[in-house]
Amino acid sequence: MSREILGIHHVTAIAGDPQRNLDFYTGVLGLRLVKLTVNYDDPQTYHFYYGDAHGTPGTILTFFPWPRAKKGRQGHGQVTVTAFSVPEPSLEFWARRLSEQGIEFEGPYGRFQEQVMAFSDPDGLRLELVAGPALSSEKRELAGPIPIEYAIQGFHSATLTEEGYERTASLLTETLGFRLVQQDGNRFRYAVRSGEPSTIVDVVCSPDSASGGMGSGVVHHIAWRTPDDPQQGEWHSEIARQGYNVSPIMDRKYFHSIYFREPGGVLFEIATDHPGFAVDELAVSLGTRLVLPDWLETRRSQIEARLPPLRIPKVDAARSA
Numbered sequence: 001m002s003r004e005i006l007g008i009h010h011v012t013a014i015a016g017d018p019q020r021n022l023d024f025y026t027g028v029l030g031l032r033l034v035k036l037t038v039n040y041d042d043p044q045t046y047h048f049y050y051g052d053a054h055g056t057p058g059t060i061l062t063f064f065p066w067p068r069a070k071k072g073r074q075g076h077g078q079v080t081v082t083a084f085s086v087p088e089p090s091l092e093f094w095a096r097r098l099s100e101q102g103i104e105f106e107g108p109y110g111r112f113q114e115q116v117m118a119f120s121d122p123d124g125l126r127l128e129l130v131a132g133p134a135l136s137s138e139k140r141e142l143a144g145p146i147p148i149e150y151a152i153q154g155f156h157s158a159t160l161t162e163e164g165y166e167r168t169a170s171l172l173t174e175t176l177g178f179r180l181v182q183q184d185g186n187r188f189r190y191a192v193r194s195g196e197p198s199t200i201v202d203v204v205c206s207p208d209s210a211s212g213g214m215g216s217g218v219v220h221h222i223a224w225r226t227p228d229d230p231q232q233g234e235w236h237s238e239i240a241r242q243g244y245n246v247s248p249i250m251d252r253k254y255f256h257s258i259y260f261r262e263p264g265g266v267l268f269e270i271a272t273d274h275p276g277f278a279v280d281e282l283a284v285s286l287g288t289r290l291v292l293p294d295w296l297e298t299r300r301s302q303i304e305a306r307l308p309p310l311r312i313p314k315v316d317a318a319r320s321a
């Protein structure tokens with residue numbers, strides 16, 4: 001089999017107020033806004049992409065901020081937690097920072113030999129910081145206001161809450177190339193490759209939980225990384241062959257995607273690493289202006305007039321580790 005899943009590509013969630021979302025992820029958590037665009041299926045609303053300095057796959061959290069969204073309901077059939085990786089000695093820093101910002105958190109507590117802190121974003125989206133080894137310095141570049149030794153390094157993992165886990169587990173292990181690496185009670189940890197951050201998914205089997213409902217503060221879908229278009233094509237054939245109702249390959253401008261629902265109800269996407277976020281902006285100016293795809297550019301003034309006004313964070317491209 002030549003096709004490969006490399007880990008998490010991105011996670012996409014629903015938010016309420018766009019400015020509050022932007023201020024939280026860039027200001028409090030220190031992620032970089034790497035792309036400011038609109039929802040291609042609904043151009044009167046924004047699509048925000050946050051990530052590391054370059055928007056590397058495995059660091060990208062995206063939002064559809066809908067100011068009038070009703071609140072979502074967390075439950076089974078969803079990605080219920082999105083966890084970020086932070087360097088080992090930084091949880092004390094984060095405890096202080098979240099306290100200063102008036103954000104309640106739980107932990108640090110241990111899980112699978114790692115220390116975890118849990119909290120929610122302003123819309124109630126569940127997040128975690130998981131302490132682990134620092135990435136090598138050439139892989140890290142300062143993206144926001146957090147000192148590099150404490151800054152988020154990308155995803156650690158995502159947690160899927162499922163009513164039953166067997167069919168989801170089969171899809172992960174028999175088709176997508178994950179293997180079971182740890183288990184504790186009803187939590188099953190799967191990983192691809194060597195199990196480093198951003199290659200991990202936890203499946204929590206929670207038959208008594210209510211089913212989730214879409215809305216603000218809830219994850220819309222999770223995307224897995226595949227390196228290139230030929231492998232994407234193979235994934236498309238294989239997922240269809242297994243009887244899943246898979247979308248055609250879609251051009252999302254920064255990556256190419258297919259979508260299908262896994263047996264427990266979570267919307268899965270498989271997205272290519274290429275072409276990436278520098279395809280329509282210089283790397284130094286990612287996320288500093290509203291970028292529209294060609295087919296919407298002719299309607300720019302009309303689209304801008306309808307979008308809520310936004311204060312975009314200033315990026316000092318000269319600051320690097």
Ligand code: ZN
Nearest residue numbers: 012221223269
């Ligand atoms: Zn996506």
